[in-house]
Amino acid sequence: MELAVVVPTFNERGNVPLLVEQLEAALQGVAWEVVFVDDDSPDGTAEAARELARRDPRVRVIQRIGRRGLSTACIEGMCATAAPVVAVIDGDLQHDEALLPRMLRALQEDAALDVVVGSRFVAGGGTGEWDRDRVAKSAFATRLSRRVLRADLKDPMSGFFAIRTEIVRRLAPELSGIGFKILLDLMTASRRPLRFVELPYTFRTRAVGESKLDHVVAMEYLIALWDRMVGRIVPARFALFCLIGLIGVVPHMAVLALMHAGLGVGFRTAQIAATGVAMTANFFLNNALTYRDARLKGARALFGGWVSFCLACSVGAVANVGVADFLHGVRAGAWVVPALAGIAVSAVWNYALSSRFVWGRY
Ligand SMILES: Nc1nc2c(ncn2[C@@H]2O[C@H](COP(=O)(O)OP(=O)(O)O)[C@@H](O)[C@H]2O)c(=O)[nH]1
Ligand SMILES: [Mg+2]
Structure with missing residues (x-):
């Protein structure tokens, strides 16, 4: 040969x-x-x-x-x-x-x-x-x-x-x-x-x-x-995941503005709805781009993926608040660093969890 x-x-x-x-x-x-x-x-x-x-x-x-x-x-x-x-x-x-x-x-x-x-x-x-x-x-x-x-x-x-x-x-x-x-x-x-x-x-x-x-x-x-x-420092997939997370701010604020400022819905209700919309948008964007090589297709797979993505992100949100709260307690008055640390922890957490449990990558 x-x-x-x-x-x-x-x-x-x-x-x-x-x-x-x-x-x-x-x-x-x-x-x-x-x-x-x-x-x-x-x-x-x-x-x-x-x-x-x-x-x-x-x-x-x-x-x-x-x-x-x-x-x-x-x-x-x-x-x-x-x-x-x-x-x-x-x-x-x-x-x-x-x-x-x-x-x-x-x-x-x-x-x-x-x-x-x-x-x-x-x-x-x-x-x-x-x-x-x-x-x-x-x-x-x-x-x-x-x-x-x-x-x-x-x-x-x-x-x-x-x-x-x-x-x-x-x-x-x-x-x-x-x-x-x-x-x-x-x-x-x-x-x-x-x-x-x-x-x-x-x-x-x-x-x-x-x-x-x-x-x-x-x-x-x-x-x-x-x-x-x-790529050795920040893997491309994680960078894309974070970028899409950032993009999620846009639908979030749009829904919040429409419901709370526009229609007079209570802040907490509007914030919950906005979070749901942002998570959904993030799920579909990640499915199409970040995990394009393991894309979920078909109504059942998409629905299951969406549910697990929302679950993963909810745990991430709890971690976010926990870490930020803890750091806030360490140095009274500090809020920028604790908030950013909370966001960073939940980003890594959401990424690790969703890549494993939503898109089945190890
Ligand atoms: N196995 C595999 N082959 C692919 C994939 N995408 C494109 N190809 C093949 O790669 C070659 C080049 O792709 P093509 O679509 O012709 O690209 P273009 O010539 O730049 O327009 C073709 O033989 C495609 O069938 C893929 O995801 N997997
Ligand atoms: Mg070709």
């Missing part, structure tokens, strides 16, 4: 047989296998791949249940092969599989080389039929990542590359797995700068299926950058 091709897929049923055909044509004379890593696509992508795998043992499938995420899919696929070199390629035929043999050869011929990147931004490469908007966004993200990376990689956002499998295995414990830019994750995780070359290719337009990354791209990207820069 010389080469494993890892293909992350989500709803790519129509593309799977086409890609295997293209790999077959491109990799004549190479000993290869392809590993599809599918996040339980509703369109039956995994089954389509298994159908091929029954006839062709070079085709393998990992079907992940209850998980989403392009980066973690790539990591798991790369760690699941015995091949010495592994390439990652999109399942939607937008990358140029004809480059694979040259990527493999480059790594085989030069033992000092670690990574070969399929690049849209070196001479001979291109972004195909992208509109101006997408080109501009991509250029901005590319500049930002090059700053984080501190290497002269022209296309650090590339999702198409080949790397020595042992390097991936060595770096795997350090990878953040957040977002979609696995190459950037690998290159920034390595203490020793990885040696790379870039080979040009032109990004193709998608013929079958639709892009999943358009909507979440910007947020995932910022989270990944945060994680690389300060």
